[in-house]
Amino acid sequence: xAKSKPTINDFRKRAGQLVDIDDMHPLPLPPPFDKPGSEPxxxxxxxxxxxxxxxxxxxxxxxxxxxxxxxxxxxxxxxKFFSGLAKLFDPxxxxxxxxxxxxxxxxxxxxxxxxxxxxxxxxxxxxEIYRPSFRAEILRRLYRKYVKxxxxxxxxxxxxxxxxxxxxxxxxxxxxxxxxxxxxxAQACPIGADNGLVTxxxxxxxxxxxxxxxxxxxxxxxVQQLEIGSSTGMPPAAFRDNVSFLEDEVADRTGMQxxxxxxxxxxxxxLIHNAGEYLAWPENPxxxxxxxxxxxxxxxxxxxxxxxxxxxYGVWYDDIQFAxxxxxxAEIARRLGVKKIVIGECGxxxxxxxxxxxxxxxxxxxxxxxSYLTLLRDIVLSSRLPLDPSRNDDITVTLHDPCNxxxxxxxVQPQREILKAVCNNFREMTPHGVDNFCCGGGSGFxxxxxxxxxxxxxxxxxxxxxxxxxNVFQDIIGPExxxxxxxxxxxxxxxxxxxxxxxxxxxxxNILYGGLVELIVNAMTDIEKPFIDWQWH
Amino acid sequence: xxxxxxxxxxxxxxxxxxxxxxxxKIARMPVHLRWDLYPIPHEKGKAAYGGSYFExxxxxxxxxxxxxxxxxxxxxxxxxxxxxxxxxxxxxxWFSYPFHIGLYCLVALIVSLKIPVxxxxxxxxxxxxxxxxLSLALQYAAHAFAAAGWTLTLIGGLGLLAMRLFKRDLRSYxxxxxxxxxILLIAVSGAGFIAWVTVDRDSHHLRDLAHSLISFLPAPTxxxxxxxxxxxxTDILLLYFPFTHxxxxxxxxxxxxxxxxxxxxxxxxSLIEKKIQQAADNPVGWSAPHIDPLSTWTEASGGGKVPDxxx
Numbered sequence: 094x095a096k097s098k099p100t101i102n103d104f105r106k107r108a109g110q111l112v113d114i115d116d117m118h119p120l121p122l123p124p125p126f127d128k129p130g131s132e133p134x135x136x137x138x139x140x141x142x143x144x145x146x147x148x149x150x151x152x153x154x155x156x157x158x159x160x161x162x163x164x165x166x167x168x169x170x171x172x173k174f175f176s177g178l179a180k181l182f183d184p185x186x187x188x189x190x191x192x193x194x195x196x197x198x199x200x201x202x203x204x205x206x207x208x209x210x211x212x213x214x215x216x217x218x219x220x221e222i223y224r225p226s227f228r229a230e231i232l233r234r235l236y237r238k239y240v241k242x243x244x245x246x247x248x249x250x251x252x253x254x255x256x257x258x259x260x261x262x263x264x265x266x267x268x269x270x271x272x273x274x275x276x277x278x279a280q281a282c283p284i285g286a287d288n289g290l291v292t293x294x295x296x297x298x299x300x301x302x303x304x305x306x307x308x309x310x311x312x313x314x315x316v317q318q319l320e321i322g323s324s325t326g327m328p329p330a331a332f333r334d335n336v337s338f339l340e341d342e343v344a345d346r347t348g349m350q351x352x353x354x355x356x357x358x359x360x361x362x363x364l365i366h367n368a369g370e371y372l373a374w375p376e377n378p379x380x381x382x383x384x385x386x387x388x389x390x391x392x393x394x395x396x397x398x399x400x401x402x403x404x405x406y407g408v409w410y411d412d413i414q415f416a417x418x419x420x421x422x423a424e425i426a427r428r429l430g431v432k433k434i435v436i437g438e439c440g441x442x443x444x445x446x447x448x449x450x451x452x453x454x455x456x457x458x459x460x461x462x463x464s465y466l467t468l469l470r471d472i473v474l475s476s477r478l479p480l481d482p483s484r485n486d487d488i489t490v491t492l493h494d495p496c497n498x499x500x501x502x503x504x505v506q507p508q509r510e511i512l513k514a515v516c517n518n519f520r521e522m523t524p525h526g527v528d529n530f531c532c533g534g535g536s537g538f539x540x541x542x543x544x545x546x547x548x549x550x551x552x553x554x555x556x557x558x559x560x561x562x563x564n565v566f567q568d569i570i571g572p573e574x575x576x577x578x579x580x581x582x583x584x585x586x587x588x589x590x591x592x593x594x595x596x597x598x599x600x601x602x603n604i605l606y607g608g609l610v611e612l613i614v615n616a617m618t619d620i621e622k623p624f625i626d627w628q629w630h
Numbered sequence: 631x632x633x634x635x636x637x638x639x640x641x642x643x644x645x646x647x648x649x650x651x652x653x654x655k656i657a658r659m660p661v662h663l664r665w666d667l668y669p670i671p672h673e674k675g676k677a678a679y680g681g682s683y684f685e686x687x688x689x690x691x692x693x694x695x696x697x698x699x700x701x702x703x704x705x706x707x708x709x710x711x712x713x714x715x716x717x718x719x720x721x722x723x724w725f726s727y728p729f730h731i732g733l734y735c736l737v738a739l740i741v742s743l744k745i746p747v748x749x750x751x752x753x754x755x756x757x758x759x760x761x762x763x764l765s766l767a768l769q770y771a772a773h774a775f776a777a778a779g780w781t782l783t784l785i786g787g788l789g790l791l792a793m794r795l796f797k798r799d800l801r802s803y804x805x806x807x808x809x810x811x812x813i814l815l816i817a818v819s820g821a822g823f824i825a826w827v828t829v830d831r832d833s834h835h836l837r838d839l840a841h842s843l844i845s846f847l848p849a850p851t852x853x854x855x856x857x858x859x860x861x862x863x864t865d866i867l868l869l870y871f872p873f874t875h876x877x878x879x880x881x882x883x884x885x886x887x888x889x890x891x892x893x894x895x896x897x898x899x900s901l902i903e904k905k906i907q908q909a910a911d912n913p914v915g916w917s918a919p920h921i922d923p924l925s926t927w928t929e930a931s932g933g934g935k936v937p938d939x940x941x
Contacts, residue, residue: 100802176917186915188660188927193889195659200881203803204726206719230803279667283714284878285885290665301916316920412663413914413921416931424932433688447684451896452663453931455903455910459896467687503668503682503893527668527680 098221101230105261111222112151118218119556123563124570125601133595135548142544147263151222153549155270155541156299156307158263164252167259170303174262175239175246177302181294182240189412189452193287194294198236201229201286207278212530212557213271223553225278225288228268231261232291266305269295270546273535273554274409275496280527292536296410306410309540314406315414319421323368323402324540332401335371336394343379347620353382356429357393363431364392364465365422367439367583368402374586377438380610380624381465387617388472393429400425403442404583408449409537419450423458433461435468438608440495440582441535444502464498466581469613470507473514479618482517488577488625489518490612491565493558493589494529495582503527508581508609515616522561530557532580534588551595555588559596562604572603575627581609599629632849634858635842641865648872649880656884661905667890671704672696682893690895701891710734725793729786732819735779742772743833743840772833780826783819787812811874818863825856836860 099111114135126132137143137152147158161167180186181194203226208214211225221227238244250258272292279287299305318324322332336353344350354360364385370377385392395401399421407415423446426434436442447462454460472478492512498504505526512519524530532539533555541547566576580586589606598604605627614624631639669680674695676682683689707713712730715723745768791812794800830836835857838850853861871877896902910927917923921930 173917180915183915184660185912188909188912189663190665192656192659192662192884193665196656196881196885196889200875200878200885202875202878203800203805203808204715204719204722205799205803206715206722208799209718224799226803276667279890281714281718283708283712284882285890287665287667287885287889301918301921304918304920311920413916413927413930416927420931448664448666452661452902452906453910455896455906456898459898459903461688461690463687463689464684467685467689471687499680500668501666502684503666503670503673503676503680504684505668505676505679505681507685 100221101227101234104222104231104264105257108260110149110152111264112220114152117151117220117553119552120216120218120560122556122560123567126559126563126596133548133551135552136545138545146544147267149260150264150267150271151220151549153546154267154544155538155546156266156305157543158266158305160263161259164255167255168250171250171255171258171262172246173303174298177298178235178239180302181298182236187294187297187412190290190294193290197229197286197288197291198233200284201226201233201282202284203230204283207282207286207288210277210281212275212277212533213273213554216556216560217553222268223271225272228265228272228295229286229288229291231265231268232295265295266299269299270307270536270538270541271554273496273531273533273538275531275535276500277528277530280500293409297412300411301413307537307541307543309542310406310410310537311414314404314537314540315411315418318399318402318404318406319414319417320398322398324404324406325368325372325402327368327372327402329396329398329401332368332371333396335375339371339375339379339382342375343382346379346622346624347383349383349386349620351382351386354393355396359430360391360393361432362390362392362468363400363426363429363434364394364437365400365403365434365442366394366437367404367442369404369583369587370437370439373590374583374608376611376624376626377608380608380614381437383614383617383620384469384472384478384610387619388477390468390472392435393431395425395429397425397428403436403439403446405442405445405450406537408441408445415445415449416453419446419453420458422446423450423454423460426460427457431460433463435463435465437465438581438583438586438610440497441584443504444497448502464502464504464507466498466504466507466511466609469610470510473511473613478613480515480613480616481618482515482616484616484618484623485516485612486518488516488575489520489566489569490516490577490579491520491522491562492525493522493532493578493580493582493585494525494527495580495585496529496531496535498582499529500527508579511609511613512579515613520565522565530561532558532582532585532588533592534584539584539587539591547591547595550588551592555592558589559592562598566602566604570602572601574603576602576604577612577625578604578606579609579612580606605629634839634853634861635849637865638839638843638861641868645868645872649877652872652877653880656880660909661902662889664892665889666893670891670893672698672701672891673893674700677704690897694895705886721797722790722793725786725789727786728782729790732779732782732784732786735775736783736819736822739772739775739779739833739836740840742768742775743837744844746837747841747844769832772837773831776822776826776833780819780823784816784823787816787819791816807874810870811876814863814867814870815876818860818867821856821860821863825854825860829854829856 146154148154207225214223217223269292274289276289279289314324322328366378405418538550580589611625669677671677673682674697677700712727715726794804842849914930915923
């Protein structure tokens with residue numbers, strides 16, 4: 094029997110799993126997924142797994158945090174949470190986001206205008222626990238009681254009270270990974286309150302005070318990037334090997350033989366790709382290399398630790414890790430003596446280094462940073478490349494707007510100007526631009542692949558994007574038409590790849606996804622064979 | 631000085647002081663990291679589609695084109711149409727809109743009642759008894775503002791209260807304070823409506839009281855009970871108001887101008903850079919295993935040190 098809709102009070106008081114996966118009734122999708130059983134399901138975790146890790150929110154685990162076994166362990170975790178809560182509102186510990194957080198805590202009028210803008214809440218069939226104001230309201234109540242009124246947690250809490258407090262905190266931990274921080278809710282808010290920020294600030298309590306974060310973001314993410322060189326685990330030597338391999342690959346595919354510049358002192362540009370591209374989508378850095386070589390751009394890649402990987406996962410969960418990666422990127426650019434850093438096809442890396450790190454990097458670390466989109470737009474429109482858009486005529490192209498580049502940075506037109514110059518069959522999704530929907534992989538979701546979290550992503554957080562893609566191609570949805578979702582962001586591509594695989598969209602509807610630069614090279618007349626390999630990969 | 635004057639002075643001064651203190655508290659918060667959200671209406675030539683200066687190559691070498699007029703236009707449209715609520719929460723807008731427009735009218739009513747007094751100080755022959763076009767215009771304006779203000783605020787307030795009570799998604803998130811806010815505002819607008827309908831259709835009692843308050847003259851002896859009741863309820867509202875989220879007009883200024891639309895780049899040698907450097911000298915304070923809580927933000931971020939990689 095379905096449980097009643099959970100309330101804010103249930104979050105602390107109701108025992109067991111707050112929401113059952115079976116009780117979720119996501120909005121129906123358009124054809125060919127309009128028939129019962131035609132779409133993937135969220136698989137429940139095995140009983141053993143549910144006993145061992147925290148799943149009391151909705152039966153899904155993003156963080157995979159082991160359930161504490163003793164009351165003392167719980168007491169310690171509860172204490173740390175509350176000390177983190179206090180630090181979140183301390184002007185020294187959280188100068189980075191205190192003002193926007195304080196404003197959101199104080200001035201939300203609980204009008205629920207944000208709810209209609211949230212794709213996760215709407216697409217989940219309006220699951221109360223996914224309402225953008227739900228977790229914000231829980232934090233707000235804690236803030237009012239323990240920060241504003243200055244109450245402290247009593248030392249003599251009973252075992253039952255500790256249990257209840259930990260249950261609430263564990264649910265809050267998972268809840269902070271049910272929002273992609275796309276900030277559509279903030280855009281809709283008439284007051285300017287920001288529930289996306291609340292999500293991120295909650296994650297900070299868990300990471301910065303309690304040492305709890307999804308492994309993919311922390312140990313395998315920012316820690317590995319700083320220590321090994323890349324969140325992919327690729328050390329500098331492997332990076333150089335990869336580049337060497339890709340040089341050969343470019344020669345095989347295009348006949349162009351040239352070396353990619355690495356660690357070139359005094360180059361005009363330091364180009365940093367998301368390192369995932371070298372491994373998962375090597376055609377992307379290959380296309381970049383071809384374009385920049387043809388256009389005669391003076392640039393370099395770097396083989397220094399972290400500088401061949403543009404990612405900065407700290408932007409999703411931890412200010413200190415964020416600052417460490419941003420400073421590392423800037424320091425290497427400074428040592429190379431480049432005039433600017435250009436960021437490749439990676440949305441969050443754009444926002445991290447160009448926008449947020451703008452208030453981290455001072456003095457000679459404040460090296461100008463620019464999007465690859467403006468550089469390529471200038472190259473494409475300046476006729477430096479021999480382009481014929483009809484070479485892309487067999488493909489109908491739509492554009493996914495990565496939230497980080499578009500809604501959160503205002504880079505809207507350059508990608509469209511490029512697409513219109515290299516494709517004749519381009520159509521926009523609805524909505525698009527700054528009103529776009531997230532791919533569902535935002536805020537780190539695209540790289541979190543453990544347990545049944547990817548299932549949840551396919552069914553819930555990527556659902557709005559899935560609907561948009563199906564709708565934009567609905568008149569040519571059959572496999573006889575080649576359709577391409579241009580997703581100029583690595584994490585978006587990752588989320589879309591996994592979603593397409595889960596729905597078998599390439600096999601059933603012949604829809605492929607890929608980056609922007611591949612379409613540019615595909616339109617170059619001096620490259621004989623089509624650059625885009627129309628196969629699932 | 632009458633009791634009515636005394637309570638009104640206390641309430642007004644208290645309201646102003648607390649509102650100013652709240653504003654100063656927010657304004658003095660430390661510089662925060664950028665958290666832009668587009669569209670930003672001051673992006674000249676780009677605001678309509680949500681574009682920014684990041685769309686320009688080598689943007690830091692080019693003059694930054696800022697349109698304050700665009701920002702002002704956006705503010706005026708938002709304030710007078712509540713466009714955000716209209717687009718995203720239409721059912722609420724039907725009550726929120728008249729409620730807010732009613733409040734604006736009441737503010738305008740207060741201003742229109744005080745203008746004659748201020749002009750009188752300057753020697754201009756306008757006032758309750760003075761003839762002339764301006765006096766007549768102000769009286770008609772006061773009529774209109776009173777009629778619209780009391781009626782719209784009352785209707786809107788009642789509608790908003792009903793929605794909070796009967797709409798599940800609003801009810802389950804509402805706290806007692808949300809109801810008290812609305813009930814108090816309904817009480818004030820209800821008292822204003824009754825006073826306006828029964829004893830003060832031309833708002834002359836309110837005007838006389840306003841005159842006495844800003845001129846520090848004795849209170850009029852003929853203030854009817856309904857008007858006195860309205861004033862006392864308003865005094866209670868003024869004392870209570872600054873401690874509620876009804877001061878969101880302050881918050882909204884900061885959320886928009888200092889967070890969403892704050893896209894000023896950090897230039898070398900700028901005030902922003904100085905503020906960042908000061909903030910980065912603070913100890914981090916956080917205690918997770920990967921953080922030394924005693925280190926400063928500069929030290930914790932690595933201070934630019936790059937370890938040797940595997941070559």
